[in-house]
Amino acid sequence: MSLSRDEVTQVALLARLRLEPEELETFTGQLNQIVEFVAQLQELDTHDIVPLAHGVEVRNVFREDLRGPSLPREAALANAPKRNSESFLVPAVLE
Amino acid sequence: MIDPTRSTAVHLLAQMSSGEVSAEEITRAYVDRAERLNPTLNVFLHRDVQKALDQAKAVDARRAAGDSLGPLAGIPVAIKDVLCTLGEPTTCGSRMLKSFRPPYDATVISKLRAADAVIVGKTNMDEFAMGSSTENSAYGPTRNPWDTTRIPGGSSGGSAVAVAADLAPISLGSDTGGSIRQPAALCGIVGLKPSYGRVSRYGLIAFASSLDQVGPFSHDLADTALLLGVIAGRDPMDSTSVDTPVPDYLGTLDTPPPSLRVGIVREYFGEGLDPEIEAAVREAVRVYEAAGATVREVSLPHSKYGGPAYYLVAPAECSSNLSRYDGTIFGHRAEDFSARTPEEESIPPLIRMMMASRAEGFGPEVKRRIMLGTFALSAGYADQYYNQALKVRRLIRNDFDNAFKDVDVLIGPTTPTAAFKLGEKTSDPLAMYLSDIYTITTNLAGIPGLSIPCGMTKSGLPIGLQLMAPAFAEETLLRTARVFEKATDWHSRRPGLS
């Protein structure tokens, strides 16, 4: 399989990455190289293998429903790139 | 007074308790050395010297008052900048988090503070822990103290060099595919990736959640055991930290393990392994034989699929973990996100803001992995790539389970080559990925891996020996490694920096 520039553009949009034209060129080449590398996995017959998603297979880990303190609002907003006195601000979302 | 910066944490603790040296003197010595060497090595991204000295003085005062002190009282520790420290810059080596100050401490940081350690600085790293050379930092590369034209390994290059160059006796790194063991090997020190679930990940800025683990760097195994003992254990803030007892790693270290069955991984001695490294590892095998070990060759048949599986699982998780950096709640936001092309006109400003912020905030390796992971999880490809990788991950784990039926530990090279030159592999991502081929599979399997110094190349570069054990068998791993450490003196070599 190989990824076209258009497909890479689509992936970049999905990943919310603006790519410069040169970047798109380089990434398309490199991603194809890497995809070829990882495609080796398709040599293996794995139809009866249970996927392993976790580093350790433990079960049923819970916390009790106890309430702790909230962050002071100033601390919550302290890292915001743009804010007013009470909220995070983002470019207007059109409905 | 002998120079404290040529010591180890365990020795410094003894000297402090006998009154030979104060915590303030120790911290002062390391801080001064860092002052001299950091401009060349680029180890620290952030230091608060006054705060460190105040912490050290507080330890001295409490010692003088006869108060009980924690197990790392007065010991300087360097911290990889991937770990959140309350109110202090935590950049993850990224422009994205240049001005980020976490509102909380990582659990391992809380544990260090409770142990009365002195935090001397946050260390440089490959951006978001993605890389094997520390060249992917937004703040410039860190240099190898054995040869400053070479890379220190990565991604925890800063923490490895902090210890190797004696800017701190011990440090913390993180390891997702070899990011502790590989720089430890290339810098001639000890680096341990604990079992997945052994150390809390709370406050460790995620790269790949199912693979990441925090671990120690040190000059010898006693310090590794000491630091692991402090940071290990179940954390109610981390669902994946496991509730198994934490043994007294330091207490049992010098007792050789009851059984010394060592496996050599056949697949680790193939193409791509530098002959000098192979020779050093073969010599290490002879050291074990001489110590009475039974050595046998074992096979991990799916080893060659470790890289491909890793480069799907890790990017997939990273694409999701790093999606939160979009210029909304924290991190970098682009000033200008106006449309530059007619196609961009059709994208709403909010989305353009996110795309521009991420484009500016992330470096090329991070973008590459986000792209790869997004692709691997996307509709129509997930089964072929991501899901297949999870199945292969199971096969890799089964390989280890089978191998550990016959042996207690596995040994092999940590890296295929010694430290390479700065810039040598930056334009070839795939070549860079291959420097992790021996370390990646332990992360996929969740087992502990350790690198200890086992030789030097003719050109004076360190060589690392990797040891692996079953999950949660860190005690066996450390005791087995100690047999080698006691029989050799590679661990006591230090680079000749002025």
Add this chain to the structure above:
Amino acid sequence: MDYTIIIGLEVHVQLLTESKMFSACGTDFGLPPNTQTDPVSLGMPGTLPVMNRKAFDLALKTAVALGAEIAAFTKWDRKNYYYPDLPKNYQISQYDLPFSRGGSIPIPVRKDGGGSRVRLTRVHLEEDTGKLTHGTGGFSEVDLNRAGIPLLEIVTEPDIRTVADAKGCLEELRLTLRYLGVSDCEMQEGSLRCDANINLHIPHEGRTVATPIVEIKNLNSFRSVERALQYEAERQYEKWKRDGLTIHDAHKETRGWNDPEGVTKPQRQKETAADYRYFPEPDLVPVEVDEPWIARIRATIGELPTERRQRFESDFGLSAYDANVLVEQGEEVADYFDAVVKATGEAKLASNWIQQDVLRIAKETKVSLAEFPVGAEGLADLINRVKRKELNTNQGREVLAKMIETGEPVDAVIAAGGYGMVSDQGEIVAAIEAAIAANPKAMDDLKGGKKKPEAVKGFLRGQVMKQTGGKADPALVSELLDAKLAELIG
């Protein structure tokens, strides 16, 4: 109108927990923006989720009560999409292995329909997002107070065929969830949110054509559920008549309900391309639920609304209509009724008093039953007195009104008002005789057959009651008046 409406609901319910789904942050409604957050609910780098046991138990309780099948193994997945109210840009949710599948919601019988069941596709647990408000100066404001509150997503099969049934199904779900104590289900506060999928099956040239499916969002009240579905059904029909487009010609469309205008409008998609890239959440571990756990949960489930209606019908002899009136208004009303019946042994009387007086007055004075000045004991006391003929019904009503007004118990009101029923035969007979004597015309009418006997009797009964100050036992008055008239007329 010759078509069938096909409706399925997708309901999100906030679970009643002290803390959020994955961290110890509070869950209160209506706090100032961004005052109820912590590093985890802000999605801060390095933070990790830890599952709230209570949230999981409440979810299990709901699914068990709805007759769903509980999965022995369940896990969490990440649903990836970029949106400013979602700080991590992925929602922790459940994808291929939800904790429950199947089950159903009954639709109670109404005068105009109901009586069927709506099958459930699945119920799963997920975390809530924050809130986005459109601000000024080209910016939107993000408030993360709500981010991370545990949500139950309940998805029904497209089994609903009328708009009234859709409302009925949703009301029954709310009632059940409130009975279970798993959610307060306040639609205005967003703790119950409903989206609806709707299309039409239209008979056309001997076959059935289906219109494209529309998902309606922004249904913030029961009234808007009804209005929006009604509007959308008509809109789809008119549209089909114009363009003839069917389900095969168009993708599912998302439309928002605009309440002031009373119309649905197309909504911008959140994602430029909706590809959620689900994968197992590596920061959480799977859950295995065994039989003892389910049994433990089952034991905490009391009588559900459906069972209660049945009991009111079979044990108390109420009509289905009366049983529903007492049940559908919530557990408080049915509990009140149960308590009155228990203390009086009079189900029908209790039902009448509660429906005709208590609920009416409570509604007029806009108080809940919990705040109602006369408790079940007080009403039972009053009913028992009427039953023992210490008061007649009209007096009972007056006493109740005074009890409500003064907050005094029955005894005090009766003593103060001089209420009491005259059951003394001699006194009543004297009053009857006086009434007959005072109204000779009435007797003439009766004898001459000018008026119906019942009308004349009614008039005379009224005179007797008047003379006794309304205190005579009405049944006794009738009985004695009949005897007297029979004696006089023969």
